[in-house]
Amino acid sequence: MSSILSAAHTRTWLLSTPSTSYALRVGDVGLPVHLHWGVPLTLAQAASMAPYGPAHGIGDGHGHPEEYVVDGGPRFGLSSLQLRFPDGTRPVQPTLLGDKVEEADGAATLTLSYADEHYPLTLDLHYRVHDGCDVIERWCVLRHPSDPPALVTRLDSACWTLPPRPDYRLSHVTGHWGAESQLERVTVARAETTLTSRRGLTGHHANPWVMIDAGDATEDAGEVWSAALAWSGSWRITVDRSPTDRVQVLGGYGHDAVTWRLTGDDCLRTPVFSGLFSADGFGGASRGWHEHVRAHVLPRPDEVRPVVYNSWEATGFAVDEAGQQRLAALAAPLGVELFVMDDGWFGRRLDDNAGLGDWTPNPDRFPNGLTPLIDEVHRLGMRFGLWVEPEMVNPDSDLYRAYPDWVLHSANRARTELRQQLVLNFARPDVAEWAHGWLDGLLREHEIDFLKWDFNRPFTEAGWPSVGEDADRLWIDHVTGVYALLDRLRADHPRLRIESCAGGGGRVDLGILAHTDEVWTSDNTDAYDRLGIQYGFSQLYPAGIMAAWVTDSPNWLNGRAVPLRFRFHVAMAGVLAVGGNLTEWSPAELAEAASLVAQYKEIRPIVQHGRQYRLAPPGAPVTAVQYVAPDGDRSVVLAYRPFPTLGRLPQPLPLRGLDPTAVYRDDATGAEHPGALLLTRGLPLAFPSGDYASTAVTLTRL
Template sequence: MSSIRSAANSRTWLLSTPHTAYALRVSDRELPAHLHWGAPLTLAQAAAMAPHGPVYGVGVDGPGHPEEYLVAGGARFGVSSLQVQFSDGTRPVQPVLVGEHVEEESGGATLTLSYADEHYPLTIDLHYRVHDGCDVIERWTTLRHPADPPAFVTRADSACWTLPPRPDYRLSHVTGHWSSESQVERVTLARAETTLTSRRGLTGHHANPWVMVDAGDATEDAGEVWGAALAWSGSWRITVDRSPTDRVQLFGGYGHDALTWRLAGDDCLRTPVFCGLYSDGGFGAASRGWHEHVREHVLPRPDEVRPVVYNSWEATGFAVDVAGQQRLARLAAPLGVELFVMDDGWFGKRLSDNAGLGDWTPNPDRFPDGLTPLIDEVHRLGMRFGLWVEPEMVNPDSDLYRAHPDWVLHSANRARTEVRQQLVLNFARPDVAAWAHGWLDGLLRDHKIDFLKWDFNRPFTEAGWPEAADGADRLWIDHIQAVYDLLDRLRADHPRLRVESCAGGGGRVDLGILAHTDEVWTSDNTDAYDRLSIQYGFSQVYPAAIMAAWVTDSPNWLNGRVTPLRFRFHVAMAGVLAIGGNLTEWSPEELAEAADLVAQYKRIRPIVQHGRQYRLAPPGAPVTAVQYVSRDGAESVVFAYRPAPTFGRHPQPLPLRGLDPAATYRDKDTGTQHPGALLLTHGLPLTLPTGDYASALVTLIRV
């Protein structure tokens, strides 16, 4: 059980989770002091703690104790969580406590600490939430200024997380670019402000809104790790501040530099959740903690078994028509595919990426009788039907843009930068959001569509709204919130609907979008070898149940690499399996092998999608491996990948994780029995095919 309790005599609050504790102390005339984030404590122990003070004194080292939320003003010289300018030009904030409240909820509790500026009508509510059975703590902030003239907010972080003193610190995060997302970096944390950010209006391929910090000695299986992840799908900023005297704090929130948000009257800024997680079991245990949080407290349908998908994009590109799609569907169904998805090219004058976005009616030349004949054929074959859409975008060469050129993000007297021959629609405008809901709702009501692949292929530019006389910068927030609201409304009205988040590959992967969708497209790079490192980085925070992974053609379209079909399947089977190759060119032998591998996946997917994941060996090792263990511990699945053989050497046995050392496990395929203790210590013997890009799938059953 998790709980939130207070010690009235010391004004101390203790947040307890199954394996961790978080403590803070409240003051009447300043924001609360941070006490502890780490191993479990009793309330009495927390109440007896003294905040970690400055090394050289107030005014030199900053505030006399680490604060839970830093405001600009006073003897604070580092990062500010909150920056406000009042109508008379005053910037410092002087908070006074006005309330403390705990709300007990089904499965958890929320603490709210309410502050008000002692002179101006600004209120600051700090929120902390815990969930039963989960070590992740959620924090966010609510700001109000219910009077005119307004205040102007230039930074509003969701939270600030403080780490305990350690001899050294190391920062882990991911970086990358299009088709090379989620590349893990672990570096010594500089004594400086290290900022990860996106100024693009979307999460981004180049970074992802999470960080982990350890003392430099954590491994996959041991050591303390502190992590924080932001639940937001627009522009964001996370700053890791290591002071010259080694105070480390993690700041995170939406927005970026140069934005200003007007706050007055009924306006409210409710920041996105900035989650924190402590683990003493290394990076692997930290990842499993994040996976559990996503499954239990983020995803709308966490218990769903994700279907096997076929997507037509790599097979057809924009050359889409009803006959070609029906032919692909007839080839996909015998493989065991459960959901057939038609990608880009089905609407308007969409013969390439130069035109058509915004005109969401079937192309009459390619679909003379509409979508119904294709959908009916897909359903006759026993599959569900899905469709690619990009609702937030428009081509200048479209009827929509010609009718409503003012609907896009733009600035007065400035050119409109096209990326991929398209512009971004301003979903902060109520009329644009209503238009998008109208055609999407009509499409779903008029057709038996089970799935939308929701794409977002370019960043914001010229992110203005000339018609908005005041507060145009709010569109950076309001656009994303409108997308969330639209997704929720569509899902409520169409309960069978599944949605995949896509943004030119993995450009919109975050805890925010996952609360409104079912899975994400991991990367446009479908090469199986490259996917090993992409999926390794992805798994640091996000579970396999949301990681869409395709089996496509060889040579791969992106890099020309040739890999065996078995290797491609085994890599994709470590997530949500899909097929994206041109099945009309697959041989009968390849189709038969694919059907067999799909059947294997269906037997193991409850373990892969809902089990506990263990990264046994990273990309770059002689054999890369990942293991999944069912929630009850009765079954385990191991994938092993050897990109290239080492002459004269057989692969070493692979030590496993998460098994019962007192149990015996039987290899489902060979019948060989292995003592659990030996699997954990001496390892699982591996048999891999000869040649490059060899792989193995082993299923173990507890006997």
């Protein structure tokens, strides 16, 4: 059980989760100071603790690390709250108004309410813990119920403080289109290290999470502190290491130069910025996040994700009814459960120059609409899905010609086109209502089970001239408008599944996952490259949301030729899909694919819902990942040996997460292995000869 307890005599609060404790206290200057984040404590122990010692040196601030740093007083580091009152005053002087702890639906929430000593400004700091989960959720709500408005220049969700350690190491991911989620580990500099997106979406180049350790953590052991922001627009996370080695992690939405006006009954509610401590290394931290996503983020975490066929790489924009039916007829015998038609089905969408915004079937390609294709897909025993990009418009479209001011734009400035398209302003109620109208109509008129929701370009000229000084609110309101639309569609169409896509993995975060079912990981479908992408992805996100395709060889992006078995085994580490041109696959390839799809269906409950262990990273002679079923009775090992090593056979692979007192049977060979030996000596591996060899092993506890 998780809980929040308080010691009134010291004004101390203790947040307890199954494996960790977090403690804070209201300090002399009003805002809470940080006491502890780590191994479990009792309330008496927390109440007796002194805060971390004051910083050394002149001008280092109030001394004790604050839970939420505001601009003002002798604070010279980065502030989570920065604003300007109507008279030009910048410092904030908060006074505690009260506190309350509420319990509901297996969660406990602490709220600390503050008001400025002079101005009509209130700030609520929120902390929430869930039963059975070590993640702590934090967010804040800011109000200024008076005119004229206050101008907010920064509003972070939370500030996390790390305990003193000899050194600090930062783990995060970086990359670009086609190479998302590349894991990096670097020493934390004595400076402000900021990860950010200024693009209006999460971004391919970074992802809103960090992990920090003392430089000695491994995959299986050591202390790791981590934090992740649930937001799908522009964001920033700053790791601040002072010259005296105090480390704090601040994070929230927005980016420099973007401001928000706050007045009247309005408020700014930040996205959740969650934190997790693990004493079990990076693997333990990842499994903690995976469980949190399944238990407290995803709308339908218990669903078994279907095997998908997507037509994009087979057809590109050359989409028509007959061609899609041919692909569907080949996909069904493979065991595919959901057939998805991608871009090119609507308007004058013959290429990426036109058509976005005109969401009606192309009459030349679908003379009788979508119903005949959908009926045929259903007759073949598959569900039907469709690609859409609701937030975008081509200038060459009927929609843009009718409503040119619906896009993000700035007065007296050119409208930059990327991929020949502009971004619709979903902060506008009329745009959001238009989008709901055609999407709802499409879903009501057709038996559509799945939407692949794409977003292929970032914001530019992100203005809204008709609202003047309030235009910057669109950086927030566009995202919340998208969230609201997704929720509205799901409520009206309960069977609907939605995949978040943004030119590949450009919109992957805990925010979008609260409104969708899975994410497209990368436009790069090369199996060898995917090993690194999936490794970085798994640091925070579970396999059950990671869409992974098997496509043609040689791969369209880099020309690499990889055996079909290797391609399938890599994609089986997530939510399996097929995306190749099946009309060009040989009968032998189709038969092998059907066999591998059947194998995946046997193991997918374990892959999608089990505990994940990264056994060996990309670049090792053998890369491997293991999944253990929630009840511990079955385990799946996917191992990859990209290149043989001359004169050396693969060594047995030590496993994780098994019962050392049990015996496990290899379901394929019937061989029996004591759990203790699998954990220490390892699982013997057998690979086919040649490059890009792989194997999938399923173990059952006897």
